[in-house]
Amino acid sequence: MSRPRRDPRAEREAKTVAVTARRRLDLAAFVSPSRRPRRDPRAELDVIEVFGAPRRRYDRTQTTALVSRMMKRAATQDAEPKAPQVRIVETPAFHVFAVLQTPKGRLSRFDRQILGAARMLADAGSGGGAVVALASAATADLGPAGADRILDLGDEPNRPASLRTEGVKAAVEQLQPKHILLAEDDESADLARRLAVTLGEPIMTDAVYLSAKQVARRKNGMRAEEYGEPPRIITLGEDRAANYSGAPCEARAIEDAPALDLNDPAILSVETIPGDPTQLSLSETDFVVSAGNGVTDIEVFKNLAKVMTATPGASRVICDAGLMPRSAQVGASGTVLSSECYLAFGIAGAPQHLQGIAGCDHVIAVNTDLHAKMVERSGLAIIQDAQLVMPALWQLIEERRGKA
C-alpha cells in the first residue's frame, strides 16, 4: 500500500537543534512520517467513557467518529480556527447527473451511494466535473454527500413517469451531462429505461461494478457478465458504490431549470395511496417496534405498535413462547430488516438478533440493563423498565394527537 516512505535525512534535518556550530539532534522530538497526529489511547478512552455509570463503561460504538473529532480538535488548537473548507467547482469541465429519490425529503442510503458514484466519475482522470443532483432543493445534506449543483425539476409525487422523463430529457439537452446515474430501484429504474429509449442511447442496467474506465453487469442468470466503458445512462445496484466522504461540496441551486408544462393524454388520473406499516411485512417496512423477553404485557406492546404506525417485531424468545407469530421474528433465523429505524423494548441484543438489524440506521433501546449489547448498538438508549415506558409513550402520543 502507499505508506509514505521514510526519509532519514529529512527526519534528521527536522530534529536538528540550531545552537552551536556542531550539529546537535533532539532525538526525543517525534516526527510522524505520515504527518498524521499521533494517537493518544488514554485520551481517547477518557472521551468515550460513559459518566454516571456505577462501573467504568466505554461507549465504543462511535469510537472512530469521536477519535476523529478529537484529533481534529487537537489539530485546530494549534492552528487558528479555520472555516470548513467547501469544495467549489466554478466552471465545470463536464456534468454528471445523479437522479435521486429522496423519500420523505431526505437522502436515503441508496441516494448517497448514487452521489458517491457520481462524485467518483466527476473526479476521475483530470477531474473538474460537477455533480448535479436532480432532487428537490429542500433536501438536506446534499453538499456533504457530494453534490456541486442542485437541479430541482419540481417533481410532485403524482406526476406521471412519462412527464418526469420529459423533464430530465430537457435538463439533459440543456447541460449535456457526460453520465446520468440512477438507482436500480422502482421509480428510478423506470425513469432510466424511459430515458434510454427516448434518447435512443445504450444503457447499462443494474451495474454491479462501476469505475471511470469500466462498468459491468450480470446476465444469463449470473452465468456471464457484460462489461464495457461506462455509457451515458447507468443504473447502479444497491450497495455497489461507496458514499462520498471528502470535503463538503457546494450544492448550489441551478436557477434556470427547464420549466415544462405538459400533460400526458393517455393518463387520465394519478393518485398515490400510502402504505399502512402496521400491515406490512417486516422486510418492507421503514419502522419496526420490537419486543423481547423484557416485555411482559404483550397487549400493550401490540397496541403501542399500532399507535406508532409501526410494524411489530419480536425476538426469538417471544416468538417461541407463542406471544407473537413466527413471521414477526427479527434476526438471523427470522427476517433481516431493511428498515430505517428499530425500537427495541427489553431485547438483550444476542448476535443472532443483531444480525437482523445490521442495516438499520437508527436504533433505540429500552432496557433495564445498562450493559446490554442492544444498548451499545443504539443511537438512543433508555435504561428504564419497558413496562413503564410503553404506556407513557402511548399516552404521550395520544396527548399530542389530541392537541393536533
Added chain:
Amino acid sequence: MKTAVLLSTSRHPVSGRPALARLESQAIGLATRLGGEIVGIHAGERTDATREALGVGLTSVECLEMPADADPVPALIERLQAEKFDLVLAGRRGQGGLDTGLVPYLIAKALDRPIIADAAAIEAGSEAGTIRVDQALKKGARRRITVRLPAIVTVHSLAPAPAVFAYGASRRGEIRSLAVAEHAQDAATWAERPYRNRPRLMRTAGVATGDASEKLHVQPDPQEAAKLILDYLERNGIRSF
C-alpha cells in the same frame, strides 16, 4: 378486450433449465382476472417453458420462431403492429436472459403507446376503454393510475401469486408457430466474460449523532423517556406525532 402477454426466454434461477419466469406467470394471472381474449407471445425457440405458460392460465401461445440469440424486439413489434391488442403485459425484468427490462419500453416506443411500470393489480376502469393500474411503490405504497387503452403494462413481483400449474391444461393448450422475417442484427454494445462474484458493500450502522451523554439516559422518568423517544424519531424524520 384483447390482451397479449409477452413470454421471454427464461431460465430457472437455480437449475438453469428453461422455465416460465415467475413475473410472466403473474402477468398471466392479472390478464385472466381482467378477462377477455388472452394470447401469449413468445419470440425465440420453442421450449418446455412455452408449454408451462399454458398450464397457468393461457389457452394459446404464439411462438415467433427465431434462434435463441437473435434480438426478439423487431419480431415482437411486427406482430403487435399486425394484430391490434388493447393491453400488452410483460414482466418488469426477464429471468435468466439479458434481464435489462428494456424490451417493453422499446416496444412502447415503437408502437407509440403509454407504458406503466410495476403493476401489482389491474382492474377495468370506470370508463370503457380504460384500466386502473395499481403501481407498487416502496414501503407498501401504491399509485393508482387510470390509463386509456391501448397501453403496455409491466408486472411487479408484488402482484398476486400465479395460478397453480395444471398439467391437463398445459397439454390441451395450443402453440402456434409463426414465421418471422429476418432482421439485421445490431452489433453488440457490450463485451462478454465469465461471471465473477462481486460481493456487495457491507451494510454498516448509520452514524449515530451526538455525544454519549445525549444518547444514554439512565433511569429517566417514564414520561421523560417517552418524550426523548418521540423527539429522536422526529429529529431523524421517522415519524412525527
